[in-house]
Amino acid sequence: QSALTQPASVSGSPGQSITISCAGTSSDVGSYNYVSWFQQHPGKAPKLMIYDVSNRPSGVSNRFSGSKSGNTASLTISGLQAEDEADYYCGSKRSSTPYVFGTGTKVTVL
Amino acid sequence: EVRLVESGGGLVQPGGSLRLSCEASGFTFSGYWINWVRQTPGKGLEWVATINQRGSEKYYVDSVKGRFTISRDNARNSLSLQMNSLRAEDMAVYYCARGLSTTVGFDYWGQGTLVTVSS
Numbered sequence: 001q002s003a004l005t006q007p008a009s010v011s012g013s014p015g016q017s018i019t020i021s022c023a024g025t026s027s028d029v030g031s032y033n034y035v036s037w038f039q040q041h042p043g044k045a046p047k048l049m050i051y052d053v054s055n056r057p058s059g060v061s062n063r064f065s066g067s068k069s070g071n072t073a074s075l076t077i078s079g080l081q082a083e084d085e086a087d088y089y090c091g092s093k094r095s096s097t098p099y100v101f102g103t104g105t106k107v108t109v110l
Numbered sequence: 111e112v113r114l115v116e117s118g119g120g121l122v123q124p125g126g127s128l129r130l131s132c133e134a135s136g137f138t139f140s141g142y143w144i145n146w147v148r149q150t151p152g153k154g155l156e157w158v159a160t161i162n163q164r165g166s167e168k169y170y171v172d173s174v175k176g177r178f179t180i181s182r183d184n185a186r187n188s189l190s191l192q193m194n195s196l197r198a199e200d201m202a203v204y205y206c207a208r209g210l211s212t213t214v215g216f217d218y219w220g221q222g223t224l225v226t227v228s229s
Contacts, residue, residue: 003154034214038155045205045219046155051215075176089155093214099145099157 004029004090004102011108012080020105022073022090028100030071034093036077037066041086050089079105081109083110112136112218114206119223126196126227132189132206132220138183142166143209145216146191148202148225156202159191160209173199193225201227 004024012018022029022037029035035053038046048057049068053073063078073092077084090102118130132144146158159170159180168180179192189206203224207216 003156032214036215038216045221046207046216047219048215048217051210051217057217091155091157091215093218097157097171098160099214101147101155101157104154 002100004092004100006088006102006105007092008103009106009108012077014080014082015110016080017076020075020107022075022088022092022102024071024073024092024100026071027071027096028071028086028092028094029068031095032093033068035066035068035073036091038063038089038091038108039084039086042068046089048066060075080109081104082109094096112208113216114208116204116220116223119204121226121228122196122204123229124197124227127192128196128225129193130191130193130223130225132191132205134187134189134206134208137208139182139187142211144182145207146180146189147207147219148200148207149205149218149222150202158204161189167201169204174211182224196225196227198227201225 033053037050040046053068054066065076088105094100113114113135115133122128161180176193182189203222205222206220208218
């Protein structure tokens with residue numbers, strides 16, 4: 001069961017905006033609006049940042065936004081801050097299995 | 111405050127067994143799907159298993175089918191993962207994660223427990 005495809009790393013300067021892509025197929029991202037994004041700092045558990053493609057849980061900064069086009073979902077972080085430096089994972093329901101994660105993206109704040 | 115606390119990880123030989131537990135508090139445990147998700151050291155996340163509110167529906171990733179069993183005790187607010195015939199590729203940090211109540215995904219995670227498979 002192959003993972004969703006994310007870039008290995010993305011970087012940006014403080015205050016800039018960055019976008020992380022999550023490429024799937026018509027069996028997962030393309031068929032369901034059940035894409036989530038998770039932030040994980042080193043040694044910590046993942047934290048839900050976005051669910052259902054573009055919804056933010058209570059307490060998550062509005063600097064984080066999600067979208068989807070076809071088989072690819074995206075997470076945009078605007079006004080990049082030092083605390084945003086972390087690993088980010090997308091996830092989606094898949095027709096053949098309840099859930100699949102992305103390969104993960106390391107975000108570096110320059 | 112929602113809390114999920116895993117335990118039971120440790121060192122086990124290939125072919126051995128281990129039972130992980132997850133103790134929940136701060137929410138109505140019996141009202142949620144609960145999941146096990148694992149993360150290989152330095153690598154990505156992999157969903158492993160899920161169980162519905164009453165324990166009547168269980169699903170597994172293909173690589174653990176027939177070897178792992180997920181179960182829950184709603185009276186004790188606890189989740190378990192019985193892992194048999196362990197392989198080197200099962201070595202990971204195992205998280206329990208609460209399913210979102212109205213949609214697909216995971217909203218709260220425990221701190222994880224490390225399973226090491228080595229001779």
